[in-house]
Amino acid sequence: MFEHKIFKMDFAGRELSVEIGKICEMASGSCIVRYSDSMVMVNTTKSAKPRDGIDFFPLSxxxxxxxxxxxxxxxxxxxxxxxxxxxxxxxxxxxx
Known part of the structure; x- marks a missing residue:
C-alpha cells in the first residue's frame, strides 16, 4: 500500500528515526519513532465520511x-x- 521509508537525523547528539509504510497497513497512517533507547508506535484512523452537525474536531x-x-x-x-x-x-x- 505505502512505500516503506525510513527518515533519520541527528537530534541532540542521538539518532532520531521515523519509519513509515511497513506496519499497520489497514490504518490511515502509522509510523514508528525511535530515539535513543525509546520507541513509540503511532497509528491513526479516520472515517470514510464526515459526521454532520458537529462544530468541533472529534479527536480521541x-x-x-x-x-x-x-x-x-x-x-x-x-x-x-x-x-x-x-x-x-x-x-x-x-x-x-
Missing part, C-alpha cells in the same frame, strides 16, 4: 504503556493502584 487518544517489554511486570494491589494513577495523570497531560 488511546495511550497504552507496555512495561513488560522492558522486563517490568506489575503485580500486587498497591502496584496496580500506583499504575492507575500514573495512567490517569498521563491522560490529563494528553488532554491539555
Amino acid at each position: 487518544v488511546d495511550y497504552e504503556e507496555k512495561l513488560y517489554s522492558v522486563g517490568k511486570i506489575p503485580g500486587g494491589f498497591f502496584k496496580e493502584r500506583r499504575q492507575a494513577f500514573r495512567k490517569s495523570y498521563t491522560y490529563i497531560k494528553i488532554d491539555r
Whole structure:
C-alpha cells in the first residue's frame, strides 16, 4: 500500500528515526519513532465520511504503556493502584 521509508537525523547528539509504510497497513497512517533507547508506535484512523452537525474536531487518544517489554511486570494491589494513577495523570497531560 505505502512505500516503506525510513527518515533519520541527528537530534541532540542521538539518532532520531521515523519509519513509515511497513506496519499497520489497514490504518490511515502509522509510523514508528525511535530515539535513543525509546520507541513509540503511532497509528491513526479516520472515517470514510464526515459526521454532520458537529462544530468541533472529534479527536480521541488511546495511550497504552507496555512495561513488560522492558522486563517490568506489575503485580500486587498497591502496584496496580500506583499504575492507575500514573495512567490517569498521563491522560490529563494528553488532554491539555
